[in-house]
Amino acid sequence: RSISWLKTVVCCRCGPSRVMFRRAGYPPKAHALRIAVRCFAAEKYQLAVIGGGPAGYVAAIKASQLGLKTVCIEKRGALGGTCLNVGCIPSKALLNATHKYHELKNGHMAKLGINADNVTIDLPKMMKAKDKAVVGLTKGIEGLLKKNKVAYVKGRGEFVTATTLTATDDQGNVTEIEAEHSLICTGSEASTLPASMGLPVDEKIVVTSTGALSLSEVPKKMVVIGGGVIGMELGSVWGALGAEVTVVEFMDRICPGLDSEVGNAFHKVMQKQGLSILTSTKVTKGEVHGSGATVHIESLKDGSTQALECDVVLMCVGRRPFTDGLGLEKLGIPINKFGQIEVDSHNGFRTSQHPNIMAVGDVIPGPMLAHKAEEEAIMAVELLAKAPRPDHMNYDAIPGVVYTHPEVAQVGKTEDELKAAGAKYKKGVFPFMANSRARANDDADGLVKVLVDENDKILGAHIMGPSAGDLIQSFVMGMEYGACSEDIARTCHAHPTHSEASKEACLAAHFKPIHM
Numbered sequence: 086r087s088i089s090w091l092k093t094v095v096c097c098r099c100g101p102s103r104v105m106f107r108r109a110g111y112p113p114k115a116h117a118l119r120i121a122v123r124c125f126a127a128e129k130y131q132l133a134v135i136g137g138g139p140a141g142y143v144a145a146i147k148a149s150q151l152g153l154k155t156v157c158i159e160k161r162g163a164l165g166g167t168c169l170n171v172g173c174i175p176s177k178a179l180l181n182a183t184h185k186y187h188e189l190k191n192g193h194m195a196k197l198g199i200n201a202d203n204v205t206i207d208l209p210k211m212m213k214a215k216d217k218a219v220v221g222l223t224k225g226i227e228g229l230l231k232k233n234k235v236a237y238v239k240g241r242g243e244f245v246t247a248t249t250l251t252a253t254d255d256q257g258n259v260t261e262i263e264a265e266h267s268l269i270c271t272g273s274e275a276s277t278l279p280a281s282m283g284l285p286v287d288e289k290i291v292v293t294s295t296g297a298l299s300l301s302e303v304p305k306k307m308v309v310i311g312g313g314v315i316g317m318e319l320g321s322v323w324g325a326l327g328a329e330v331t332v333v334e335f336m337d338r339i340c341p342g343l344d345s346e347v348g349n350a351f352h353k354v355m356q357k358q359g360l361s362i363l364t365s366t367k368v369t370k371g372e373v374h375g376s377g378a379t380v381h382i383e384s385l386k387d388g389s390t391q392a393l394e395c396d397v398v399l400m401c402v403g404r405r406p407f408t409d410g411l412g413l414e415k416l417g418i419p420i421n422k423f424g425q426i427e428v429d430s431h432n433g434f435r436t437s438q439h440p441n442i443m444a445v446g447d448v449i450p451g452p453m454l455a456h457k458a459e460e461e462a463i464m465a466v467e468l469l470a471k472a473p474r475p476d477h478m479n480y481d482a483i484p485g486v487v488y489t490h491p492e493v494a495q496v497g498k499t500e501d502e503l504k505a506a507g508a509k510y511k512k513g514v515f516p517f518m519a520n521s522r523a524r525a526n527d528d529a530d531g532l533v534k535v536l537v538d539e540n541d542k543i544l545g546a547h548i549m550g551p552s553a554g555d556l557i558q559s560f561v562m563g564m565e566y567g568a569c570s571e572d573i574a575r576t577c578h579a580h581p582t583h584s585e586a587s588k589e590a591c592l593a594a595h596f597k598p599i600h601m
Contacts, residue, residue, distance in 0.1 A: 128236070130156045132469065133250055133264035135242035135411070138166020139455040140446035141270035142226050144462035149233045151470035156262060157235055158242040158252045164226040166272050168455045170219060171295040176318055177488055178215040179298065183325035184490045187358075196527065206326060208302060215298070238262070242271075244412035247439045266441045268434075268465060269411065269426065270458070273404040273447035278310070284371035284398055290378050291371075291398045294319060304328050304396035308380045310368055312339035314487050316401035317355065321489045323397075324360050331361040331393055333382055338364055340487060344499035344547040346514075347534060351493050351549055354530050371398065406448040418442065425450050431477050433468040434461060443469075457483050482564040486554040491531045494557035497545030497564055500536060510544060512536050513570060513594025515586050517550040519601045522581040526551070533590040535560065541569035541595060552583055559587055570594040 134145045137159030145157040163170055188194050189204045230237050238260050240252030250267065252260045275293035277286050288296030297319045305328065309320040312334030324330040332339065332355075338348050339355070339362060356362055365385040372379045380393045406424040413420065418438050421427055426444040428434045434443045443465050446458030460478060467474045487493040503510045516532045517523040523531075531550030537543055546560035563573055574591035578584045589598040 127249065127261035127263040128156070129263045130154050130236070131265050132156075132466070133158060133242070133262055133267045134270055135250070135267060136166065136270035136272060136446075137161070137164040137226070137237075138270060138272045138446070138458070139168050140272070140458035140462040141166065141268075142230065143459045144268055144270060144445070144466050145235045146229060146233045147463055148466045148470065149235045151466065151472055153466075153470055155235050156238055156264070157230060158238045158240060158250070158262070160239070160241040162239055162255070163223045164230070164237075165219075165223045166455075167274070169222055169226070171298060173455055174222060175215050175219055175298045176294070176315075176322070178218050179211070179322045180318060180488055180490070182211050182214065183322050187325040193527070206303075208300075208326075212299065241410060243410055244416055244442075247416055247441060266443065266469060268462070269408075269442070269444035269448055270446050270462060271407045271411065271448055272458075273453055274407045275400065276403040276405045277400055278368065278371075278402060282368065282370055284310075284368075284373065284378065284380070284400070286400060287373075290373055290376070290396070291400060293400050297323070297397075297399050300397065306377075306393075306395040307331070307397045307399060308333060308378075308393050308395040309399045309401055310380070311401035311403070312336075312362060312364070313401060313403070314340060314485075316399065318488055319399060319401070320360055321355065321358065323399075324358065328397075329361075330359070331363065331395075333366050333368060333380070333393075334362065334364045335367050335385070336364065340493070342485070342499075343487075343493060344495060344534065344545075345501050347493060347495070347532070347547045347549050350532065351487070351489075354491060354549075355489070404447065404453055408448055416442070421450075423450070430461075433476075434465045451480065452483060452485065454483065454485065479565055482561050484554075484557045484561050486557070488554065491528075491550050492553035493547075493549045494553040495545070495547040496557055496561050497543070498536060499545060499547070500534075503536060503544065508544075509539050510536050511539075511541075511594055513590045513592065513598070515589040515593055515598055515601060517583070517586055519589070520581075520583060520586045521600075522583050522585070523551060525581065533586045535570055535587075535590045535594050537570045537594050541571055543568055543570055543573075546587075546590075548587075550583065550586070556584055556587055559584065 131153040132148045132155045134141045134157045137157050142164055145155050148155040186206055189201050238252045240254040242250055242252050244250055250262045278284055284291050286293055294315050303326045307323050307328045307330045309316045309332045312332045320330045320332050339352055340348055366382050369381045369383050377396045378398050383390050416439055418436050426448050428436055428444050428449050434445050436442050445461035445465055447453045464478055481497050484496040514532055514534045517529045523529040528551050534547045536545040543563050548556050570591040574588055574595050578588045592598045
Protein backbone atom coordinates (compact mmCIF):
# COMPACT_ATOMS: atom_id res chain seq x y z
CA ARG A 86 0.00 0.00 0.00
CA SER A 87 2.91 2.35 0.53
CA ILE A 88 4.23 1.83 -3.01
CA SER A 89 3.65 4.98 -5.02
CA TRP A 90 4.91 3.97 -8.48
CA LEU A 91 7.28 1.79 -10.42
CA LYS A 92 9.92 3.12 -12.72
CA THR A 93 12.56 1.55 -14.92
CA VAL A 94 15.97 3.16 -14.39
CA VAL A 95 19.23 2.38 -16.13
CA CYS A 96 22.19 2.23 -13.79
CA CYS A 97 25.73 2.48 -15.13
CA ARG A 98 26.65 -0.45 -12.87
CA CYS A 99 23.47 -2.55 -12.59
CA GLY A 100 21.80 -2.07 -15.97
CA PRO A 101 17.98 -1.71 -16.42
CA SER A 102 16.07 -2.32 -13.22
CA ARG A 103 12.52 -1.93 -11.89
CA VAL A 104 12.75 0.03 -8.65
CA MET A 105 9.95 0.58 -6.13
CA PHE A 106 9.64 4.12 -4.79
CA ARG A 107 7.53 4.66 -1.70
CA ARG A 108 5.09 7.46 -1.11
CA ALA A 109 6.37 10.45 0.89
CA GLY A 110 5.74 9.99 4.58
CA TYR A 111 6.41 6.24 4.55
CA PRO A 112 10.05 5.54 5.38
CA PRO A 113 11.27 2.78 3.07
CA LYS A 114 12.58 -0.46 4.47
CA ALA A 115 16.35 -0.81 4.55
CA HIS A 116 16.52 -3.20 1.59
CA ALA A 117 14.30 -0.97 -0.57
CA LEU A 118 16.51 2.04 0.23
CA ARG A 119 19.64 0.09 -0.72
CA ILE A 120 18.11 -0.89 -4.06
CA ALA A 121 17.05 2.67 -4.81
CA VAL A 122 20.45 4.13 -3.98
CA ARG A 123 22.35 1.44 -5.86
CA CYS A 124 20.26 1.72 -8.97
CA PHE A 125 20.26 5.46 -9.36
CA ALA A 126 22.99 6.51 -11.78
CA ALA A 127 24.85 9.18 -9.79
CA GLU A 128 25.14 12.62 -11.33
CA LYS A 129 28.75 13.26 -12.30
CA TYR A 130 30.59 16.51 -11.52
CA GLN A 131 34.10 17.82 -11.81
CA LEU A 132 33.85 19.39 -8.35
CA ALA A 133 31.63 18.69 -5.35
CA VAL A 134 31.66 21.38 -2.67
CA ILE A 135 30.53 20.18 0.75
CA GLY A 136 29.12 23.13 2.67
CA GLY A 137 27.31 26.23 1.46
CA GLY A 138 28.86 28.81 3.78
CA PRO A 139 31.21 31.69 2.87
CA ALA A 140 33.88 29.29 1.61
CA GLY A 141 31.52 26.79 0.02
CA TYR A 142 29.21 28.95 -2.05
CA VAL A 143 32.06 31.23 -3.12
CA ALA A 144 34.10 28.20 -4.22
CA ALA A 145 31.14 26.76 -6.13
CA ILE A 146 30.45 30.00 -7.98
CA LYS A 147 34.11 30.57 -8.85
CA ALA A 148 34.50 26.97 -10.03
CA SER A 149 31.50 27.25 -12.32
CA GLN A 150 32.75 30.57 -13.67
CA LEU A 151 36.02 28.82 -14.53
CA GLY A 152 34.19 26.13 -16.48
CA LEU A 153 34.00 23.29 -13.92
CA LYS A 154 30.73 21.38 -13.60
CA THR A 155 30.02 21.96 -9.92
CA VAL A 156 27.58 20.89 -7.22
CA CYS A 157 27.21 22.50 -3.80
CA ILE A 158 25.92 20.29 -0.97
CA GLU A 159 24.45 22.03 2.10
CA LYS A 160 22.73 20.31 5.04
CA ARG A 161 21.19 23.40 6.66
CA GLY A 162 18.49 23.97 4.04
CA ALA A 163 19.62 27.59 3.73
CA LEU A 164 22.84 28.79 2.17
CA GLY A 165 25.35 31.10 3.84
CA GLY A 166 26.55 28.82 6.61
CA THR A 167 26.95 29.85 10.23
CA CYS A 168 28.15 33.29 9.17
CA LEU A 169 24.98 34.35 7.41
CA ASN A 170 22.39 32.35 9.34
CA VAL A 171 23.51 32.43 12.98
CA GLY A 172 26.78 34.37 13.05
CA CYS A 173 28.33 37.37 11.34
CA ILE A 174 25.25 38.84 9.66
CA PRO A 175 22.55 38.56 12.34
CA SER A 176 24.99 39.70 15.03
CA LYS A 177 25.91 42.80 13.01
CA ALA A 178 22.23 43.58 12.49
CA LEU A 179 21.71 43.49 16.25
CA LEU A 180 24.91 45.43 16.96
CA ASN A 181 23.72 48.19 14.63
CA ALA A 182 20.20 48.32 16.06
CA THR A 183 21.26 48.23 19.71
CA HIS A 184 23.91 50.91 19.18
CA LYS A 185 21.24 53.27 17.81
CA TYR A 186 19.04 52.52 20.81
CA HIS A 187 21.93 53.07 23.20
CA GLU A 188 22.76 56.44 21.65
CA LEU A 189 19.18 57.61 22.20
CA LYS A 190 18.81 56.06 25.64
CA ASN A 191 22.07 57.27 27.18
CA GLY A 192 21.67 60.89 26.09
CA HIS A 193 24.30 60.97 23.34
CA MET A 194 21.76 62.12 20.75
CA ALA A 195 20.40 64.73 23.16
CA LYS A 196 23.84 66.37 23.18
CA LEU A 197 23.42 66.84 19.45
CA GLY A 198 20.02 68.47 19.89
CA ILE A 199 17.98 65.36 19.06
CA ASN A 200 15.50 64.76 21.87
CA ALA A 201 13.39 61.63 22.28
CA ASP A 202 11.29 60.91 25.34
CA ASN A 203 10.40 57.47 26.68
CA VAL A 204 12.71 55.54 24.37
CA THR A 205 11.74 51.87 24.40
CA ILE A 206 12.62 48.73 22.50
CA ASP A 207 10.38 46.29 20.67
CA LEU A 208 12.55 43.18 20.83
CA PRO A 209 10.34 40.96 18.63
CA LYS A 210 10.34 43.63 15.95
CA MET A 211 14.13 44.00 16.24
CA MET A 212 14.52 40.24 15.84
CA LYS A 213 12.15 40.29 12.87
CA ALA A 214 14.28 42.94 11.14
CA LYS A 215 17.38 40.83 11.81
CA ASP A 216 15.71 37.74 10.37
CA LYS A 217 14.53 39.66 7.30
CA ALA A 218 18.12 40.61 6.51
CA VAL A 219 19.24 37.00 6.89
CA VAL A 220 16.49 35.52 4.71
CA GLY A 221 17.05 38.11 1.99
CA LEU A 222 20.75 37.31 1.81
CA THR A 223 20.32 33.52 1.88
CA LYS A 224 17.81 33.71 -0.97
CA GLY A 225 20.23 35.98 -2.79
CA ILE A 226 22.98 33.36 -2.59
CA GLU A 227 20.61 30.70 -3.89
CA GLY A 228 19.93 33.00 -6.83
CA LEU A 229 23.66 33.43 -7.43
CA LEU A 230 24.17 29.66 -7.58
CA LYS A 231 21.36 29.37 -10.11
CA LYS A 232 22.69 32.28 -12.16
CA ASN A 233 26.14 30.66 -12.29
CA LYS A 234 24.72 27.22 -13.14
CA VAL A 235 25.82 25.55 -9.90
CA ALA A 236 23.78 22.49 -8.91
CA TYR A 237 22.45 22.82 -5.36
CA VAL A 238 21.70 19.70 -3.32
CA LYS A 239 20.19 19.96 0.15
CA GLY A 240 21.48 17.29 2.49
CA ARG A 241 24.32 16.13 4.70
CA GLY A 242 27.32 15.26 2.56
CA GLU A 243 29.28 12.07 3.25
CA PHE A 244 32.07 10.33 1.39
CA VAL A 245 31.45 6.76 0.24
CA THR A 246 34.70 6.62 -1.70
CA ALA A 247 37.20 9.29 -2.69
CA THR A 248 35.08 10.07 -5.77
CA THR A 249 31.57 9.15 -4.59
CA LEU A 250 29.41 11.01 -2.09
CA THR A 251 25.90 10.84 -0.76
CA ALA A 252 23.73 13.72 0.38
CA THR A 253 21.00 12.76 2.86
CA ASP A 254 18.24 15.28 3.57
CA ASP A 255 16.11 15.61 6.71
CA GLN A 256 13.52 13.18 5.35
CA GLY A 257 16.12 10.50 4.72
CA ASN A 258 16.15 10.90 0.95
CA VAL A 259 19.57 10.10 -0.49
CA THR A 260 21.22 11.65 -3.52
CA GLU A 261 24.33 9.96 -4.89
CA ILE A 262 27.00 12.14 -6.45
CA GLU A 263 30.17 11.30 -8.33
CA ALA A 264 32.90 13.93 -8.39
CA GLU A 265 36.43 13.99 -9.73
CA HIS A 266 37.38 16.42 -6.96
CA SER A 267 35.79 17.44 -3.67
CA LEU A 268 36.28 20.54 -1.51
CA ILE A 269 35.36 20.31 2.18
CA CYS A 270 33.96 23.64 3.46
CA THR A 271 31.93 22.48 6.45
CA GLY A 272 33.01 25.26 8.81
CA SER A 273 32.82 25.09 12.58
CA GLU A 274 30.43 24.94 15.51
CA ALA A 275 30.41 26.49 18.97
CA SER A 276 32.50 24.78 21.64
CA THR A 277 31.02 24.19 25.08
CA LEU A 278 32.31 23.44 28.55
CA PRO A 279 32.49 19.78 29.66
CA ALA A 280 29.19 18.34 30.92
CA SER A 281 30.79 17.85 34.33
CA MET A 282 30.88 21.64 34.74
CA GLY A 283 27.11 21.68 35.20
CA LEU A 284 26.21 24.14 32.44
CA PRO A 285 24.54 22.12 29.64
CA VAL A 286 23.56 24.19 26.63
CA ASP A 287 19.79 24.41 26.10
CA GLU A 288 19.85 27.65 24.06
CA LYS A 289 17.45 29.19 26.58
CA ILE A 290 19.28 29.67 29.87
CA VAL A 291 22.71 28.43 28.82
CA VAL A 292 23.20 29.62 25.26
CA THR A 293 25.85 29.66 22.58
CA SER A 294 26.13 32.50 20.10
CA THR A 295 23.23 30.90 18.19
CA GLY A 296 20.83 31.18 21.11
CA ALA A 297 22.09 34.64 22.05
CA LEU A 298 20.89 35.93 18.68
CA SER A 299 17.31 34.86 19.36
CA LEU A 300 16.54 35.53 23.03
CA SER A 301 12.85 36.32 23.55
CA GLU A 302 13.48 38.95 26.21
CA VAL A 303 16.30 41.06 27.59
CA PRO A 304 17.83 39.25 30.58
CA LYS A 305 18.30 41.22 33.76
CA LYS A 306 21.71 39.62 34.29
CA MET A 307 23.95 37.83 31.82
CA VAL A 308 27.27 36.08 32.41
CA VAL A 309 29.46 35.78 29.33
CA ILE A 310 32.03 32.98 29.62
CA GLY A 311 34.87 34.02 27.33
CA GLY A 312 35.99 37.55 26.52
CA GLY A 313 36.98 36.93 22.92
CA VAL A 314 35.52 38.55 19.82
CA ILE A 315 32.14 36.79 19.95
CA GLY A 316 31.77 37.28 23.70
CA MET A 317 32.49 40.99 23.52
CA GLU A 318 30.23 41.58 20.53
CA LEU A 319 27.19 39.76 21.93
CA GLY A 320 27.87 40.98 25.44
CA SER A 321 27.76 44.55 24.14
CA VAL A 322 24.48 43.83 22.29
CA TRP A 323 22.64 42.78 25.43
CA GLY A 324 24.44 45.32 27.58
CA ALA A 325 23.20 48.09 25.28
CA LEU A 326 19.65 46.79 25.70
CA GLY A 327 19.89 47.05 29.47
CA ALA A 328 21.22 43.72 30.71
CA GLU A 329 23.77 43.69 33.51
CA VAL A 330 26.60 41.89 31.73
CA THR A 331 29.61 40.27 33.39
CA VAL A 332 32.38 38.94 31.15
CA VAL A 333 34.57 36.18 32.61
CA GLU A 334 37.89 35.72 30.78
CA PHE A 335 40.54 33.14 31.66
CA MET A 336 43.40 35.13 30.10
CA ASP A 337 44.79 38.34 31.57
CA ARG A 338 42.98 40.53 29.02
CA ILE A 339 39.98 40.43 26.72
CA CYS A 340 40.52 39.55 23.07
CA PRO A 341 44.05 38.32 23.85
CA GLY A 342 45.08 38.34 20.19
CA LEU A 343 44.85 42.11 19.98
CA ASP A 344 47.86 44.38 20.21
CA SER A 345 48.09 45.07 23.96
CA GLU A 346 48.09 48.87 23.60
CA VAL A 347 44.90 48.78 21.56
CA GLY A 348 43.45 45.95 23.67
CA ASN A 349 43.92 47.91 26.89
CA ALA A 350 42.17 50.92 25.37
CA PHE A 351 39.35 48.64 24.20
CA HIS A 352 38.99 47.18 27.70
CA LYS A 353 38.52 50.67 29.18
CA VAL A 354 35.91 51.66 26.60
CA MET A 355 33.90 48.48 27.18
CA GLN A 356 33.95 49.08 30.94
CA LYS A 357 32.88 52.67 30.33
CA GLN A 358 29.88 51.31 28.42
CA GLY A 359 28.81 49.32 31.48
CA LEU A 360 30.28 45.84 30.99
CA SER A 361 31.85 44.26 34.07
CA ILE A 362 35.01 42.46 32.95
CA LEU A 363 36.80 39.87 35.10
CA THR A 364 40.11 38.80 33.57
CA SER A 365 42.48 36.12 34.90
CA THR A 366 39.38 34.33 36.14
CA LYS A 367 38.21 30.77 35.56
CA VAL A 368 34.81 29.12 35.77
CA THR A 369 34.94 26.20 38.20
CA LYS A 370 31.36 24.95 37.91
CA GLY A 371 27.79 26.02 37.44
CA GLU A 372 24.19 25.11 38.17
CA VAL A 373 21.00 25.71 36.25
CA HIS A 374 17.96 26.21 38.44
CA GLY A 375 14.46 27.36 37.65
CA SER A 376 14.67 30.27 35.25
CA GLY A 377 18.33 31.09 35.83
CA ALA A 378 21.80 29.82 36.63
CA THR A 379 24.71 30.22 39.03
CA VAL A 380 28.26 30.44 37.71
CA HIS A 381 31.06 29.80 40.19
CA ILE A 382 34.35 31.54 39.41
CA GLU A 383 37.84 31.69 40.86
CA SER A 384 40.48 34.39 40.48
CA LEU A 385 43.78 33.14 39.07
CA LYS A 386 45.53 36.02 40.83
CA ASP A 387 44.57 35.49 44.46
CA GLY A 388 42.38 32.36 44.48
CA SER A 389 39.29 34.23 45.67
CA THR A 390 35.95 32.72 44.67
CA GLN A 391 32.58 34.15 43.78
CA ALA A 392 29.13 32.91 42.71
CA LEU A 393 27.46 34.89 39.91
CA GLU A 394 23.69 34.67 39.67
CA CYS A 395 22.21 35.32 36.25
CA ASP A 396 19.24 34.77 33.96
CA VAL A 397 21.35 33.77 30.95
CA VAL A 398 24.81 32.24 30.57
CA LEU A 399 26.41 32.97 27.21
CA MET A 400 29.02 30.34 26.33
CA CYS A 401 31.77 31.86 24.16
CA VAL A 402 34.66 29.46 24.72
CA GLY A 403 35.73 29.13 21.12
CA ARG A 404 34.70 27.13 18.10
CA ARG A 405 35.64 23.68 16.83
CA PRO A 406 35.88 22.37 13.25
CA PHE A 407 32.79 20.56 12.02
CA THR A 408 33.86 17.27 10.45
CA ASP A 409 31.35 14.84 12.01
CA GLY A 410 29.65 12.50 9.59
CA LEU A 411 31.84 13.30 6.58
CA GLY A 412 33.13 9.73 6.40
CA LEU A 413 36.78 10.81 6.51
CA GLU A 414 37.74 7.76 8.56
CA LYS A 415 36.67 5.50 5.69
CA LEU A 416 39.14 7.30 3.43
CA GLY A 417 42.00 7.30 5.93
CA ILE A 418 42.01 11.08 6.22
CA PRO A 419 43.07 11.83 9.82
CA ILE A 420 41.90 14.62 12.12
CA ASN A 421 44.56 16.33 14.26
CA LYS A 422 44.26 16.96 18.00
CA PHE A 423 42.40 20.21 17.33
CA GLY A 424 39.83 18.46 15.15
CA GLN A 425 41.28 19.95 11.97
CA ILE A 426 42.03 18.40 8.59
CA GLU A 427 45.70 18.76 7.67
CA VAL A 428 46.25 20.01 4.12
CA ASP A 429 49.06 21.38 1.96
CA SER A 430 48.39 25.12 1.72
CA HIS A 431 51.05 25.40 -0.98
CA ASN A 432 49.40 22.76 -3.15
CA GLY A 433 45.79 23.82 -3.45
CA PHE A 434 44.81 22.77 0.10
CA ARG A 435 44.88 19.10 -0.91
CA THR A 436 44.96 16.24 1.54
CA SER A 437 48.00 13.99 1.24
CA GLN A 438 45.93 10.81 1.45
CA HIS A 439 43.65 11.77 -1.46
CA PRO A 440 44.96 14.71 -3.53
CA ASN A 441 41.57 15.02 -5.26
CA ILE A 442 40.02 15.93 -1.87
CA MET A 443 40.69 19.44 -0.59
CA ALA A 444 39.65 21.38 2.50
CA VAL A 445 39.57 25.08 3.40
CA GLY A 446 38.25 27.44 6.05
CA ASP A 447 37.49 26.59 9.66
CA VAL A 448 38.16 22.85 9.19
CA ILE A 449 41.88 23.43 8.56
CA PRO A 450 44.53 25.17 10.73
CA GLY A 451 44.44 28.96 10.87
CA PRO A 452 42.12 31.72 12.09
CA MET A 453 38.40 30.95 11.88
CA LEU A 454 37.37 33.90 9.74
CA ALA A 455 34.82 33.95 6.93
CA HIS A 456 36.98 36.14 4.68
CA LYS A 457 40.03 33.93 5.21
CA ALA A 458 37.92 30.92 4.26
CA GLU A 459 36.67 32.68 1.12
CA GLU A 460 40.18 33.50 -0.06
CA GLU A 461 41.35 29.94 0.55
CA ALA A 462 38.36 28.66 -1.41
CA ILE A 463 39.12 30.95 -4.35
CA MET A 464 42.75 29.87 -4.35
CA ALA A 465 41.90 26.15 -4.19
CA VAL A 466 39.45 26.41 -7.08
CA GLU A 467 41.69 28.59 -9.25
CA LEU A 468 44.61 26.20 -8.82
CA LEU A 469 42.33 23.27 -9.58
CA ALA A 470 41.17 24.98 -12.79
CA LYS A 471 44.77 25.91 -13.60
CA ALA A 472 43.93 29.62 -13.60
CA PRO A 473 47.00 31.90 -13.40
CA ARG A 474 47.62 32.98 -9.80
CA PRO A 475 50.21 32.69 -7.00
CA ASP A 476 50.27 29.26 -5.36
CA HIS A 477 50.21 30.63 -1.82
CA MET A 478 48.31 33.04 0.45
CA ASN A 479 49.79 35.84 2.52
CA TYR A 480 48.38 34.98 5.93
CA ASP A 481 50.04 38.09 7.39
CA ALA A 482 47.55 40.15 5.37
CA ILE A 483 44.35 38.64 6.79
CA PRO A 484 42.47 41.29 8.80
CA GLY A 485 40.49 40.67 11.96
CA VAL A 486 37.67 42.87 13.27
CA VAL A 487 35.68 43.20 16.50
CA TYR A 488 32.35 44.81 15.53
CA THR A 489 31.54 46.50 18.81
CA HIS A 490 31.29 50.28 19.07
CA PRO A 491 33.94 51.47 18.69
CA GLU A 492 35.16 48.80 16.31
CA VAL A 493 38.59 47.24 16.64
CA ALA A 494 40.53 45.99 13.61
CA GLN A 495 44.02 44.72 13.00
CA VAL A 496 46.27 43.11 10.42
CA GLY A 497 49.79 41.71 10.58
CA LYS A 498 52.10 41.69 13.58
CA THR A 499 51.31 43.14 16.98
CA GLU A 500 53.89 45.19 18.87
CA ASP A 501 53.97 42.39 21.46
CA GLU A 502 54.99 39.87 18.79
CA LEU A 503 57.71 42.13 17.43
CA LYS A 504 59.12 42.69 20.91
CA ALA A 505 59.07 38.97 21.68
CA ALA A 506 60.91 38.25 18.41
CA GLY A 507 63.54 40.90 19.14
CA ALA A 508 62.70 42.63 15.85
CA LYS A 509 63.71 46.20 15.15
CA TYR A 510 60.71 48.35 14.37
CA LYS A 511 59.20 51.82 14.51
CA LYS A 512 55.63 52.79 15.22
CA GLY A 513 53.32 55.65 14.47
CA VAL A 514 50.21 56.35 16.58
CA PHE A 515 47.46 58.89 15.95
CA PRO A 516 44.36 59.37 18.18
CA PHE A 517 40.89 59.95 16.76
CA MET A 518 40.61 62.80 19.24
CA ALA A 519 42.81 64.73 16.82
CA ASN A 520 40.78 63.71 13.75
CA SER A 521 38.38 66.39 12.54
CA ARG A 522 35.65 64.03 11.32
CA ALA A 523 35.64 62.05 14.57
CA ARG A 524 35.45 65.27 16.58
CA ALA A 525 32.66 66.65 14.40
CA ASN A 526 30.69 63.45 14.95
CA ASP A 527 31.41 63.49 18.70
CA ASP A 528 32.72 59.94 18.31
CA ALA A 529 36.44 60.17 18.97
CA ASP A 530 37.36 57.20 21.15
CA GLY A 531 40.33 55.26 19.81
CA LEU A 532 43.52 55.44 17.76
CA VAL A 533 45.34 54.21 14.68
CA LYS A 534 48.68 52.47 15.15
CA VAL A 535 51.07 51.34 12.42
CA LEU A 536 54.23 49.26 12.85
CA VAL A 537 57.07 49.32 10.30
CA ASP A 538 60.51 47.73 9.94
CA GLU A 539 63.84 49.51 9.55
CA ASN A 540 63.12 50.06 5.85
CA ASP A 541 59.66 51.49 6.58
CA LYS A 542 57.83 48.41 5.25
CA ILE A 543 54.49 47.96 7.02
CA LEU A 544 54.52 45.00 9.43
CA GLY A 545 51.15 45.54 11.08
CA ALA A 546 48.35 48.01 11.72
CA HIS A 547 45.88 48.28 14.59
CA ILE A 548 42.82 50.51 14.83
CA MET A 549 40.20 51.17 17.46
CA GLY A 550 37.62 53.69 16.44
CA PRO A 551 34.70 54.48 14.15
CA SER A 552 34.57 52.29 11.04
CA ALA A 553 37.83 50.54 12.00
CA GLY A 554 36.78 47.49 9.99
CA ASP A 555 36.68 49.60 6.83
CA LEU A 556 39.75 51.67 7.59
CA ILE A 557 41.97 48.63 8.09
CA GLN A 558 41.60 47.71 4.43
CA SER A 559 44.07 50.32 3.21
CA PHE A 560 46.72 48.68 5.41
CA VAL A 561 45.71 45.19 4.23
CA MET A 562 46.18 46.23 0.62
CA GLY A 563 49.42 47.97 1.49
CA MET A 564 50.82 44.87 3.19
CA GLU A 565 49.67 42.61 0.35
CA TYR A 566 51.73 44.65 -2.10
CA GLY A 567 54.70 45.45 0.16
CA ALA A 568 53.92 49.11 0.86
CA CYS A 569 55.81 51.39 3.21
CA SER A 570 54.18 53.82 5.62
CA GLU A 571 55.48 56.63 3.40
CA ASP A 572 53.40 55.26 0.52
CA ILE A 573 50.19 55.73 2.50
CA ALA A 574 51.37 58.99 4.05
CA ARG A 575 51.96 60.48 0.60
CA THR A 576 48.60 59.29 -0.77
CA CYS A 577 45.89 61.97 -0.85
CA HIS A 578 43.08 61.22 1.62
CA ALA A 579 39.72 63.01 1.37
CA HIS A 580 38.96 65.63 4.03
CA PRO A 581 37.24 65.39 6.41
CA THR A 582 37.31 61.62 6.79
CA HIS A 583 38.29 59.10 9.43
CA SER A 584 40.85 57.75 6.96
CA GLU A 585 43.00 60.81 7.58
CA ALA A 586 43.88 59.25 10.95
CA SER A 587 45.52 56.39 9.02
CA LYS A 588 47.50 58.89 6.95
CA GLU A 589 48.63 60.71 10.10
CA ALA A 590 49.68 57.47 11.81
CA CYS A 591 51.82 56.68 8.77
CA LEU A 592 53.26 60.19 8.87
CA ALA A 593 54.13 59.57 12.52
CA ALA A 594 55.89 56.30 11.63
CA HIS A 595 57.73 57.78 8.65
CA PHE A 596 58.54 61.26 9.99
CA LYS A 597 56.12 63.41 11.99
CA PRO A 598 52.31 63.86 12.00
CA ILE A 599 50.78 67.21 11.03
CA HIS A 600 47.81 67.46 13.37
CA MET A 601 49.37 66.38 16.63
